[in-house]
Amino acid sequence: MARPHSVRHQRGFTFVALLCFFLLYLPMATMVVFAFNAGNTLGDLDGFSLRWFRAAWQNDQIVEALLRSLTVAPVAACLATVAATMAALATTRTTPYRGLAAKVAFLNQPLVVPEIVTAVALLVVFARIKVWTGYTGLGYLIAAHTAFCIPFAYLPIRARLETMDLSLERAAADLYARPWAVFRWITLPLLWPGILAGFMLAFVVSLDDVVITEFIKSAGQETLPTYMLGQLRRNVTPEMNAISTVFLAISVAVVSLFFLLNRKKT
Amino acid sequence: MAAAAPAIEVLDLAKSFGEARALDGVSVSIGENEFFTLLGPSGCGKTTLLRMIAGFDFPDAGEIRLHGRDIAGQPPFARPVNTVFQNYALFPHMTVAQNIGFGLEMQGKRHTEIAARVDAMLALVRMEALRERRTSQLSGGQQQRVALARALAPQPRVLLLDEPLSALDLKLRKEMQGELKRLQLETGITFIFVTHDQEEALTMSDRVAVMSGGRILQVGTPREIYDSPRDRFVADFIGEANFLAGEIAGIEGQHARVRLAAGGTVEAGLPAGLAPNGRATVFVRPEHAELRADGGDFRGKLDRVVYFGTDTHLHIRLADGSDFVLRQQNSPGGHFGLDPGAEVAVAFKPGAARVLRD
Ligand SMILES: Nc1ncnc2c1ncn2[C@@H]1O[C@H](COP(=O)(O)OP(=O)(O)OP(=O)(O)O)[C@@H](O)[C@H]1O
Ligand SMILES: [Mg+2]
Numbered sequence: 001m002a003r004p005h006s007v008r009h010q011r012g013f014t015f016v017a018l019l020c021f022f023l024l025y026l027p028m029a030t031m032v033v034f035a036f037n038a039g040n041t042l043g044d045l046d047g048f049s050l051r052w053f054r055a056a057w058q059n060d061q062i063v064e065a066l067l068r069s070l071t072v073a074p075v076a077a078c079l080a081t082v083a084a085t086m087a088a089l090a091t092t093r094t095t096p097y098r099g100l101a102a103k104v105a106f107l108n109q110p111l112v113v114p115e116i117v118t119a120v121a122l123l124v125v126f127a128r129i130k131v132w133t134g135y136t137g138l139g140y141l142i143a144a145h146t147a148f149c150i151p152f153a154y155l156p157i158r159a160r161l162e163t164m165d166l167s168l169e170r171a172a173a174d175l176y177a178r179p180w181a182v183f184r185w186i187t188l189p190l191l192w193p194g195i196l197a198g199f200m201l202a203f204v205v206s207l208d209d210v211v212i213t214e215f216i217k218s219a220g221q222e223t224l225p226t227y228m229l230g231q232l233r234r235n236v237t238p239e240m241n242a243i244s245t246v247f248l249a250i251s252v253a254v255v256s257l258f259f260l261l262n263r264k265k266t
Numbered sequence: 267m268a269a270a271a272p273a274i275e276v277l278d279l280a281k282s283f284g285e286a287r288a289l290d291g292v293s294v295s296i297g298e299n300e301f302f303t304l305l306g307p308s309g310c311g312k313t314t315l316l317r318m319i320a321g322f323d324f325p326d327a328g329e330i331r332l333h334g335r336d337i338a339g340q341p342p343f344a345r346p347v348n349t350v351f352q353n354y355a356l357f358p359h360m361t362v363a364q365n366i367g368f369g370l371e372m373q374g375k376r377h378t379e380i381a382a383r384v385d386a387m388l389a390l391v392r393m394e395a396l397r398e399r400r401t402s403q404l405s406g407g408q409q410q411r412v413a414l415a416r417a418l419a420p421q422p423r424v425l426l427l428d429e430p431l432s433a434l435d436l437k438l439r440k441e442m443q444g445e446l447k448r449l450q451l452e453t454g455i456t457f458i459f460v461t462h463d464q465e466e467a468l469t470m471s472d473r474v475a476v477m478s479g480g481r482i483l484q485v486g487t488p489r490e491i492y493d494s495p496r497d498r499f500v501a502d503f504i505g506e507a508n509f510l511a512g513e514i515a516g517i518e519g520q521h522a523r524v525r526l527a528a529g530g531t532v533e534a535g536l537p538a539g540l541a542p543n544g545r546a547t548v549f550v551r552p553e554h555a556e557l558r559a560d561g562g563d564f565r566g567k568l569d570r571v572v573y574f575g576t577d578t579h580l581h582i583r584l585a586d587g588s589d590f591v592l593r594q595q596n597s598p599g600g601h602f603g604l605d606p607g608a609e610v611a612v613a614f615k616p617g618a619a620r621v622l623r624d
Contacts, residue, residue: 165353165355167351167353167355168355168357168358170322170342170349170351170355171349171351171355171357172357172368172372173321173322173341173342173343174320174321174322174342174343174347174348174349174417175343175348175368175369175372175416175417175420176343176369176372176373176420177343177368177372178343178372181372185368186357189359190358190359
């Protein structure tokens with residue numbers, strides 16, 4: 001065969017690929033289109049309008065939930081990224097020892113344990129703490145989000161660390177850099193793309209979370225996803241489409257921003 | 267060479283990785299301004315010894331003294347010793363100039379001083395034009411030069427080089443050999459150079475240490491190591507060698523008379539401190555023996571003649587079935603007169619044969 005073998009030349013490849021693409025993006029495209037619907041229903045298109053965006057913007061509950069989401073997600077993502085960076089350094093910059101694999105597994109527990117189980121467990125514990133301390137603020141949400149975001153931030157950081165040449169850090173130490181200076185001038189700059197990727201993942205995962213948030217939020221502490229879930233039980237208006245579209249826009253914006261930052265770095 | 271105060275003194279250094287003994291009681295003294303080479307087969311502990319001196323790893327036992335001070339417990343950033351890594355380990359997110367200035371920066375030198383020193387280093391390794399390049403945009407030889415400049419910039423007392431030339435192609439390698447030697451002479455810094463290339467070791471070094479199995483077998487000038495190896499391993503590892511089995515017939519001072527298994531009796535030098543009796547091995551380099559019309563030290567049958575350009579290798583089958591290789595310098599237009607199967611007599615040049623520790 002003259003052509004090097006590639007799965008792209010497999011019969012039906014293009015069809016399957018296009019099908020997957022459609023299934024992935026058709027619903028989203030539909031949602032975005034209907035967000036601009038002038039009509040009252042989710043079913044029929046009645047011309048273009050921004051009325052549902054306006055309605056959402058004027059709905060105090062929605063704005064409040066959005067602001068809460070945009071508080072919890074960045075704070076939790078930052079904390080998770082810092083913790084994940086330290087964990088990744090601790091698990092790669094060491095000679096392997098017994099129990100290291102177990103530690104990594106424990107760290108990644110949120111990826112394995114069903115979220116609902118964690119949610120119930122946290123509910124039980126946090127309910128106690130709320131009784132003892134009387135504190136009912138956002139701290140619980142932030143703590144919980146930080147915890148389940150750590151493995152998502154950890155994975156890209158660790159992947160980056162593992163491909164990093166150890167002799168670079170050794171060379172820096174050889175050139176009179178103390179451990180902190182080695183981290184500041186060598187490890188951190190080279191690790192930065194991994195840290196950004198980790199932060200981005202953690203941010204999106206936190207922004208999107210429903211189950212744990214629903215269980216542990218105090219009264220009135222709706223995030224955007226839990227608010228939307230709550231609305232489903234009443235009547236679904238095209239407002240939902242508008243909120244989801246905004247949500248999609250935020251996610252796309254965050255991902256694009258970090259993609260651009262990353263490309264400039266490397 | 268070793269007359270000056272030692273720059274580095276290693277005393278009874280030992281290091282094990284689990285069961286494996288990487289260093290097994292190494293002692294060596296390396297002089298100021300010396301080009302000192304560690305030579306040995308893969309896995310003999312060269313890198314391990316270098317890592318101990320740099321401070322990347324710590325010995326189980328023993329001392330490392332830098333100008334008389336024990337540094338074995340100090341971290342790498344506290345030692346005035348710099349390393350040129352085998353893979354260069356240049357910082358990919360910095361320019362050539364930033365790489366070279368890194369050590370000075372970490373020492374807290376003033377910016378004007380750093381800039382001046384970086385310029386001087388760039389000139390020293392002839393890289394002025396590439397000052398602002400990223401290191402990923404450099405050829406192998408250029409990266410090598412930057413790595414050298416970076417390690418030399420803080421003016422260390424000792425420079426450690428772990429097979430710095432092994433990633434280069436042959437031509438560049440020859441060029442960098444000369445360059446390294448020039449840098450060492452110009453800077454006056456002690457170089458400890460690791461290689462498993464014997465030619466590199468012989469041509470560049472003031473002294474060579476031959477290592478095997480975590481030990482130093484012999485330390486000496488290239489000529490001492492080549493002409494007077496103390497044991498069979500050293501003789502075999504460096505250059506080509508003939509080993510002849512025999513029996514001691516008598517000892518006079520620093521010489522022994524050895525009756526060869528292949529017939530004939532030869533005079534062979536004795537290494538200091540060796541007083542063998544009974545069986546012994548006699549060593550002679552192929553170019554330290556010559557053909558004789560008659561007489562000679564022993565006789566054999568010409569087996570093969572191989573032309574090598576500068577010289578011709580004669581493989582001679584001896585009476586006891588062993589092979590002896592003799593190397594003859596070629597002269598222009600001449601041709602070798604004997605055919606395989608011919609009876610030949612071989613004589614050692616004066617002082618060529620030596621008795622070896624087995
Ligand atoms: N980190 C380590 N863990 C376990 N064993 C090691 C380690 N470093 C070295 N060794 C062992 O110690 C011995 C000496 O290794 P070293 O790297 O010093 O050899 P070397 O002389 O530099 O060899 P080469 O010419 O291949 O570089 C080897 O047997 C090696 O397997
Ligand atoms: Mg080595």
